[in-house]
Amino acid sequence: xxxxxxxxxxxxxxxxxxxxxxxxxxxxxxxxxxxxxxxxxxxxxxxxxxxxxxxxxxxxxxxxxxxxxxxxxxxxxxxxxxxxxxxxxxxxxxxxxxxxxxxxxxxxxxxxxxxxxxxxxxxxxxxxxxxxxxxxxxxxxxxxxxxxxxxxxxxxxxxxxxxxxxxxxxxxxxxxxxxxxxxxxxxxxxxxxxxxxxxxxxxxx
Numbered sequence: 001x002x003x004x005x006x007x008x009x010x011x012x013x014x015x016x017x018x019x020x021x022x023x024x025x026x027x028x029x030x031x032x033x034x035x036x037x038x039x040x041x042x043x044x045x046x047x048x049x050x051x052x053x054x055x056x057x058x059x060x061x062x063x064x065x066x067x068x069x070x071x072x073x074x075x076x077x078x079x080x081x082x083x084x085x086x087x088x089x090x091x092x093x094x095x096x097x098x099x100x101x102x103x104x105x106x107x108x109x110x111x112x113x114x115x116x117x118x119x120x121x122x123x124x125x126x127x128x129x130x131x132x133x134x135x136x137x138x139x140x141x142x143x144x145x146x147x148x149x150x151x152x153x154x155x156x157x158x159x160x161x162x163x164x165x166x167x168x169x170x171x172x173x174x175x176x177x178x179x180x181x182x183x184x185x186x187x188x189x190x191x192x193x194x195x196x197x198x199x200x201x202x203x204x205x
Contacts (some may be wrong), residue, residue, distance in 0.1 A: 001074050002141065002156050004113070005032050005101040009123050011050070014039060014097055017123055018164065020048035026160070028052045032098075035072045040139050041095040042130055044169040053130060053137040055161055058196045061131050062087060062140065074156070077179035087129055088171050088176070095125035096141055101156055104197045111197040116190050118158065118183070127157040127167055129181060139153055147185040158183040 008030045011022040018041045029036040032055055040053040056071030077088065100117035128141040142157040157179055166175050171181055172173045 001100050005098045007097055008099050014050045014082045015106045020050040021052045023065055026052050053139045057131050057140040058135040069143050072140050076143050092129050094130040096128045098126055099123050113195045113197055114192050119187050119189055125159045127159050142179050144182045145180045149185040149188045
């Protein structure tokens with residue numbers, strides 16, 4: 001499951017890529033671990049807005065289950081129960097802004113970050129849902145079966161720009177097939193930069 005991604009971008013780039021209204025100033029994490037702040041695009045009154053949100057939605061909001069894992073940062077759409085689909089109606093769907101995501105590679109105790117991204121796209125969208133929790137907005141991403149580049153793991157549901165309107169504003173029956181779709185491996189890359197999985201000062205697991 002994805003627990004680390006990067007969002008190294010500028011508000012102007014997000015505005016142009018997602019055709020979204022952005023705040024004059026905003027703060028988010030360039031490396032996003034659970035409970036850190038990422039950039040998220042959502043739809044309201046037929047317009048797109050981009051703003052920082054915290055990664056992870058309490059399980060009690062997503063599915064009403066209380067367990068030792070307090071929040072969900074990613075989930076499988078096709079494992080949701082019928083009564084849980086209200087969270088996937090279009091007011092609550094979102095686009096999570098990222099430039100790459102990572103999985104650990106190597107032996108325990110010496111794991112490195114293996115990064116994955118989309119060729120020729122400095123930023124792209126991970127399909128997700130968002131929720132208002134107390135006084136803040138939070139988000140959670142959706143998972144698909146991994147392609148041959150990511151190799152046997154689950155992976156984020158990556159959307160193309162042509163999918164954005166359907167995911168954010170389309171009817172549930174038309175948008176839901178996007179939530180289960182692995183991304184084409186022919187358009188992805190992987191790289192290892194020798195970074196330890198848990199770097200100095202990181203808040204990751």
